Amino acid sequence: MASKLSLTPMKTMIATCLVLAVVGWTAPARAEGKYQVTGIERAACESDAVALCSATYPDEDALLACMRLNVSKLNAGCRPVFIEGLRRRGIPMIDGGAFTIGTHHG
Template sequence: MKLRLAPVLLAATIAPALAQSGPNESMQRQACMGDAVRLCGAYIPDRNRIRDCMAAQVDQLSPSCRAVFDASVQAERSPSPRR
């Protein structure tokens, strides 16, 4: 049962942890779930700690996760459009 619940918890925590306005949740989950479990599994389900853990180990992320992670960081830094 715990093994079935882990992917659900991870999916619910990793996507929002990466960014609000960058790549969509599905892209984030697909690209980074394996890395999150491998590198930062001890922090599941704490979104902030997962994000911080992945940021601290960015050189160890898979190429696809690194691309999504970098895009998410860039989206966070970009100023939001004025209305």
């Protein structure tokens, strides 16, 4: 009997690569990829990157655009981490979300 949610090694590898391409912020060592994605971001957003944006792999810019377009669909663990990454990188949201450059309240 198959489990409801199982990531095969290939899906896990693709998910990891996708998340590595997602927006990152300045963080301790081990950040990877063009956008310097951290382990925290990878853990928070891996499932959303696979579910929403796997067709964009391996194009990091296309993945970022996909995640930005789908920010309202990100899970409760990923969304704030992703938005904070956008803020730290100076990358605006593009789905009409609550955050725009210069409106950080915290």
